[in-house]
Amino acid sequence: MxxxxxxxxxxxxxxxxxxxxxxxxxxxxxxxxxxxxxxxxxxxxxxxxxxxxxxxxxxxxxxxxxxxxxxxxxxxxxxxxxxxxxxxxxxxxxxxxxxxxxxxxxxxxxxxxxxxxxxxxxxxxxxxxxxxxxxxxxxxxxxxxxxxxxxxxxxxxxxxxxxxxxxxxxxxxxxxxxxxxDLRDTLRARSIYIDYHPIISADTGKVFGYEALARGIMRSMRSPEVMFDIASQSDLIWELSRLCRSKAVEGMKDHLSEGQLLFMNVDPHDFTDPAFTEAELGASDPSKVVIEITERTAIKDYPKFRERLKAFRDMGYRFAVDDAGSGYAGLGSIANL
The missing domain is CATH 3.30.70.270 (Reverse transcriptase/Diguanylate cyclase domain)
Incomplete structure (x- = not known):
């Protein structure tokens, strides 16, 4: 033809x-x-x-x-x-x-x-x-x-x-x-691992922190995008997020040296999870943890969201905006936070 x-x-x-x-x-x-x-x-x-x-x-x-x-x-x-x-x-x-x-x-x-x-x-x-x-x-x-x-x-x-x-x-x-x-099996067996990706200071060339990136051990769960997409579709996003946070914090003592920070991605939707509290994170030194707001979903109630952030800040946790300028992470959102 x-x-x-x-x-x-x-x-x-x-x-x-x-x-x-x-x-x-x-x-x-x-x-x-x-x-x-x-x-x-x-x-x-x-x-x-x-x-x-x-x-x-x-x-x-x-x-x-x-x-x-x-x-x-x-x-x-x-x-x-x-x-x-x-x-x-x-x-x-x-x-x-x-x-x-x-x-x-x-x-x-x-x-x-x-x-x-x-x-x-x-x-x-x-x-x-x-x-x-x-x-x-x-x-x-x-x-x-x-x-x-x-x-x-x-x-x-x-x-x-x-x-x-x-x-x-x-x-x-x-x-x-x-x-x-496969996702249900992953949650049941806690079978994910964390890649601690080094973050290098442009000024000194030294590692000042690590970004915690979750990966499934099963082949079908290896991609975090696919893993979280399946969790979102099946109403298991809170359970998966809890597991990822827990695993990330558990590895702090083995990967972080003095003065280094842990960067951990958290979606705004996670803050609606009743189990996600300052105590649930369980970091021995909250000042070493930077919670990166991914903003892959929109923040619907900024006043309430800021209240939740304040509770974490009062415990010593820090915040950053992940991938600023992409998704919902525009300048307006950053200013509101």
């Missing part, structure tokens, strides 16, 4: 589904079938929530470039990759099998998805960092259209897209269920 003259999305430079249907009409009618693949990047919405739409736009450009290169090198090289709508984060692929060649099977799609995931993760990590790449999970749904001349082709294709989208959501739901089980 020739896509050179199709109207394109200005962001990804891919054609849209609506603009592509006419260009494949004769081929579908002649071959009598069409395979529709729907690529679900559901976690991309989380990136927009945290970093803003500009970051997601840049990520979609990277994703589209990686997908275009991958498809060109794959068995589906003659297929058409598209976006569902302009500036959308849903990608669609039309595969019209060549004459006397079988259409891509479920096994073919499974293999393609695995290799595509590797390619996208590699390119996203190179361009946007490990934390963003951890959310670049791909779920691919498949629907097979057998052309029926009694039914308008557009409706056949749009119905197939909905079926493929539903199939991708089903795959995602199964994956989430597996990860939720």
């Amino acid at each position: 020739d896509s050179r003259n199709l109207p394109r999305d200005s962001l990804t430079h891919l054609p849209t589904v609506a603009g592509t249907i006419d260009s494949v009409r004769k081929d579908v009618q002649a071959r009598g079938e069409l395979v529709v693949l729907y690529f679900n990047f559901d976690r991309y919405a989380k990136i927009e929530d945290i970093y803003g739409w500009e970051k997601l736009d840049a990520l979609l450009e990277t994703t589209a470039t990686a997908m275009r290169a991958f498809v060109k090198e794959s068995k589906l090289a003659l297929s058409q990759l598209m976006v569902a709508n302009p500036h959308d984060d849903d990608f669609v692929l039309f595969h019209i099998p060549a004459k006397d060649v079988s259409a891509a099977s479920e096994e073919d799609i499974t293999e393609l998805t695995f290799r595509l995931q590797e390619r996208i993760t590699r390119d996203v990590e190179a361009g946007h960092g490990e934390s963003v790449a951890a959310l670049a999970e791909t779920y691919v749904g498949r629907s097979h259209v057998y052309y029926n001349p009694k039914i308008r082709l557009e409706r056949q294709i749009y119905r197939a897209m909905r079926e493929a989208a539903a199939a991708s959501k089903s795959l995602e739901a199964r994956e989430i269920a597996i990860k939720l089980s």
